[in-house]
Amino acid sequence: MKLRVLRAYTGYWFISLSLLAGSCISSKQLALYQKTEGGHDTIALAPRFIPIIKSGDVLSVQVSSLSPEATAFFNPYAVIATSERAGSPSSIAPTTPIQYTPGYLVDEEGQIELPLIGKQTVRGLTNTQAAKEIRQKLLDYLKEPTVNVRNLNFQISVSGEVARPSLFSIPNEQISLPAALGLAGDITIYGRRNNVLIIREENGQRTFNRVDLTRRDVFKSPYYYLRPNDIVYVEPGSARVASADRIYQVLPIIISGLSFIAIIISRF
Numbered sequence: 001m002k003l004r005v006l007r008a009y010t011g012y013w014f015i016s017l018s019l020l021a022g023s024c025i026s027s028k029q030l031a032l033y034q035k036t037e038g039g040h041d042t043i044a045l046a047p048r049f050i051p052i053i054k055s056g057d058v059l060s061v062q063v064s065s066l067s068p069e070a071t072a073f074f075n076p077y078a079v080i081a082t083s084e085r086a087g088s089p090s091s092i093a094p095t096t097p098i099q100y101t102p103g104y105l106v107d108e109e110g111q112i113e114l115p116l117i118g119k120q121t122v123r124g125l126t127n128t129q130a131a132k133e134i135r136q137k138l139l140d141y142l143k144e145p146t147v148n149v150r151n152l153n154f155q156i157s158v159s160g161e162v163a164r165p166s167l168f169s170i171p172n173e174q175i176s177l178p179a180a181l182g183l184a185g186d187i188t189i190y191g192r193r194n195n196v197l198i199i200r201e202e203n204g205q206r207t208f209n210r211v212d213l214t215r216r217d218v219f220k221s222p223y224y225y226l227r228p229n230d231i232v233y234v235e236p237g238s239a240r241v242a243s244a245d246r247i248y249q250v251l252p253i254i255i256s257g258l259s260f261i262a263i264i265i266s267r268f
Helices: 003-022 068-072 076-086 129-138 177-183 216-220 236-267
Strands: 056-063 112-115 118-121 146-151 155-160 164-167 194-201 205-211 233-234
Touching: 056 112, 056 129, 068 129, 129 177, 146 194, 146 216, 155 177, 177 233
Parallel strands: 155 233
Antiparallel strands: 056 146, 112 118, 155 164, 194 205, 194 233
């Protein structure tokens, strides 16, 4: 009788594993940057994306000069950030980030308001151009000033079939699609590498664009370099759908098999 039970148990598991192994993924589907017929080992890169300041951006403006005391007047948000860290409740761990990021909000008119200088138009400029114009105004107050302008709300979202879907802040304002996927832990084995969706805001509209990461010409794509508020979505492939279907197929078999074995064992 015990031998019959063992055979029944083995049979149910064999059927279950056979159903689960019904589909497979080829290595060609997983390989990235494949060489096309007649392709080359050297390829031109897409132009690097240089962000342009627009209304709604939050800018960090860091000023330095030969006079640290005078310079501190033009860095009010650095003082605020330090005070927030020092005044954090003891119940908050030291490593807990402060959600509020101090900076200058670009208003609807495309301006920011700086101490003493007043309103400065920055919309339509690059960060380097904005820094040069602000520095020119500071020459009336500081000796040998230097200005560094950064966009604090350069963020991208990566979701779908990736290991760690999340919203990422990009401090250096330059990130490529492969680098963004690397931040998200890379595409899972079930993700479609040949049809990655990039959702982008362009001219007041949302555009939906597809990128094939299995081909080398992705490096020439205008979507190789990501922009602020881009959404990267990796679709599940047919293997993921098939795997989910097989789970639902196998579960009743496993449950009924275990119930059958339990009934037989209870009769001993």
